[in-house]
Amino acid sequence: MGRKKSGKYAANKFKTTTRGIRDFLDEVNAAGLSETALTWSYETALIRTTVAFEKLMLECLIVALNKDTGPFSDDTGVRFPKHLDQKVCEYLVTGGGYFDFRGRDGLLKDMKKFTGPQHYLQVAVRDEKRRYALELLLTLRNYAAHQSPQSKEKVRESIFCFKEGVKSVxxxxxxxxxxxxxxxxxxxxxxxxxxxxxxxxxxxxxxxADEIHQGAPY
Structure with missing residues (x-):
């Protein structure tokens, strides 16, 4: 039987990953690399951070749905049993595919289906203190991965909002x-x-991650 998913465990695992990323960046900054190598190293760190964040969100959503299917039943209009197997929860969250969302706002919208508006996870992610960090993380990751005109425009917008301290252009x-x-x-x-x-x-x-750890029931 696999490990029972835990919000506290997921938060701890995420912070273990970010500590490793910080150590990696300290090492590359001290290595005397070329500017190109340093740039690519930061993009590697960015992508690994985003992967870890996505795993944290997925794990916590599975935990939330496993603990209480009420919000999802209300959203879909389908009555689910109060508790579901974790594999079933994962399938419902991902739709049987990849866990994906469209930026911070898309994450919050998708999350609400499974948690309702006042769940600790929704509150933690929605916190305005983290708005720019999340938007920068996700738009910069897409820019690094795709280098498309669309991803470049999104990065331009998120960086501008960050610098100006505004929510929208x-x-x-x-x-x-x-x-x-x-x-x-x-x-x-x-x-x-x-x-x-x-x-x-x-x-x-x-x-x-600290707020998730504090709010998670286990």
């Missing part, structure tokens, strides 16, 4: 004019390797 005429002049970085790694930006993201993700 659709504000005043002055804000829109300022955004029109904003540029995206050449790559995700180029942006992340400067000014402690990757540390900024990791610090806030670790704080998220």
């Amino acid at each position: 659709n504000g005043s005429a002055q804000l829109k004019a300022k955004f029109a002049k904003a540029k995206a970085p050449m790559s995700a790694g180029v942006w992340l390797k400067r000014q402690g930006r990757m540390t900024y993201i990791l610090d806030r993700l670790d704080a998220l």
